[in-house]
Amino acid sequence: MRWNSRAYDSSFGYVSAKGAPLVDLLDPQPGERVLDLGCGTGVLTAEITSRGAQVLGIDGSPVMIEKALAQFPGIDFIIGDGHDFTVAQAYDAVFSNAALHWMSRDPDAVIENVREALVPGGRFVAEMGGSGNCAELTAAMSTAWRDYGLPEPELPWYFPTPAEYAARLERNGFVVRILEYFDRPTPLDECPGGAADWVRMFAANVLAGLPKDLVEPLLRRVNELAAPALRRETGWMADYVRLRFAAVRR
Ligand SMILES: C[S@@+](CC[C@H](N)C(=O)[O-])C[C@H]1O[C@@H](n2cnc3c(N)ncnc32)[C@H](O)[C@@H]1O
Numbered sequence: 001m002r003w004n005s006r007a008y009d010s011s012f013g014y015v016s017a018k019g020a021p022l023v024d025l026l027d028p029q030p031g032e033r034v035l036d037l038g039c040g041t042g043v044l045t046a047e048i049t050s051r052g053a054q055v056l057g058i059d060g061s062p063v064m065i066e067k068a069l070a071q072f073p074g075i076d077f078i079i080g081d082g083h084d085f086t087v088a089q090a091y092d093a094v095f096s097n098a099a100l101h102w103m104s105r106d107p108d109a110v111i112e113n114v115r116e117a118l119v120p121g122g123r124f125v126a127e128m129g130g131s132g133n134c135a136e137l138t139a140a141m142s143t144a145w146r147d148y149g150l151p152e153p154e155l156p157w158y159f160p161t162p163a164e165y166a167a168r169l170e171r172n173g174f175v176v177r178i179l180e181y182f183d184r185p186t187p188l189d190e191c192p193g194g195a196a197d198w199v200r201m202f203a204a205n206v207l208a209g210l211p212k213d214l215v216e217p218l219l220r221r222v223n224e225l226a227a228p229a230l231r232r233e234t235g236w237m238a239d240y241v242r243l244r245f246a247a248v249r250r
Contacts, residue, residue, distance in 0.1 A: 001102075001156065001205040005067040009041050011190040012201055016043035018186065019097035019127065025178070025246055026125040028053035032092040035117055037082055037126075038099020042068030042075060048095060049075055058085060059099075082110045085117070093123040100128040104158035107165075111172040118249040124174060130181050130243035131161040137195055137238060140226035141203065144218055153206045162243060174247035184240045193219075194236040195226040 008015075023044060028034055030052030036045040039057030041064055049055045049072075058080040059065050068077045082103040094114045103110045114124050138155060145153050160168070162181040169176050191197035196219035200207065207215055230237050 001061075002208070003040075003061045003063050004201065004204070005041050005061075005063045007201060008064070009043070009067070011197065013043075013190070014186055015098050016040065018184070019044045020047070022095070022097050022125065022127045022244065023047050023051070025244070026093060026095050026123065028055075028093065028095075033089070034093045034095055035087065035091045037094055037096040037114065038102065039068060039077065040064045040099070042072045042077060044095070044097055045075055045077070046072045056087075056091075058082075060102075082113065084109070085113055087117045090119040091117050091122060092119060093125060094118060096126040096128070098127065098129075100126055101133070101157045101159055104156060107158055107160070108168060108172060111168055111174070115173045115249055120249055122249045124169075124247045124249070125245070127242055127244040129157060129159045130241045131159050131164075133157070133159040133241040134239055135241075136226055136229040137198060137222075140195060140222045141199060141206075143225050144221040147221055148214060148218055150210070150214075150218075153203070155203065156205065159241070160243065165243060165245070169245070169247050173250050175250055176245060176247045178244075178246040180242075180244045182242055182244075184242050186238045186240045187234070188236040188238055191236060194223050195230060196220070196223050198236075198238055 028048045028051045032053045034048050034053045034055045036057045039045045039059045042057050045055050045057040057077040060081050062079055065077050065079050141153050162179050166176050
């Protein structure tokens with residue numbers, strides 16, 4: 001999908017900011033080789049680098065990689081697809097924040113590639129959307145689409161249950177050490193347009209297929225429908241549910 005890397009960092013900087021505890025779970029050591037899969041604009045890649053690890057950021061979006069290279073010129077970033085990447089030399093750890101749920105075409109292929117990129121005993125530490133993630137937001141989208149006579153929106157994400165993802169990890173050669181599944185309501189502080197701004201950023205491809213004059217009324221309808229659950233006195237809140245895990249390559 002086409003990302004807006006400037007709006008991603010300015011209005012949705014919470015995505016990487018909320019990833020800081022995941023870097024602690026990774027606990028990168030000086031000299032370790034770490035791969036950051038779905039690195040986006042590289043904010044967490046840089047954080048891992050600052051702990052002394054040697055990090056490669058991979059992302060499927062040329063726009064995200066361009067911004068990452070521009071803001072962190074000393075770090076290696078390449079364009080690559082999580083479903084289909086290989087590395088010349090195995091890594092000590094693969095890290096991934098808020099990206100695996102976008103790699104929805106074949107989650108097993110992604111896990112297999114991660115395994116192949118790791119040394120035996122290497123760590124796979126990641127956080128992604130879990131089952132029920134953004135349920136209010138996506139329900140508002142479905143209803144708004146229906147209200148406007150449109151077919152159900154084809155949402156691009158894979159939000160597995162903890163049991164389902166743990167089984168995939170185990171089937172694909174990992175031992176699961178830690179697996180957490182939790183609600184993480186997230187203030188959309190930099191999104192004055194509320195749920196509509198969230199849809200514009202994260203469902204840009206779904207909007208791209210629609211007649212232009214329909215987009216604004218449709219997004220207004222999304223806001224009306226989502227407001228009772230997600231708009232507070234203090235502002236809009238996204239109903240995130242996260243799956244966070246640390247697994248080790250057998
Ligand atoms: C929400 S952003 C998260 C970026 C970054 N990890 C962070 O914490 O800010 C999701 C990222 O996953 C990337 N992505 C989506 N599908 C991908 C794929 N199949 N292969 C590699 N990267 C992908 C997107 O381009 C995007 O940069």
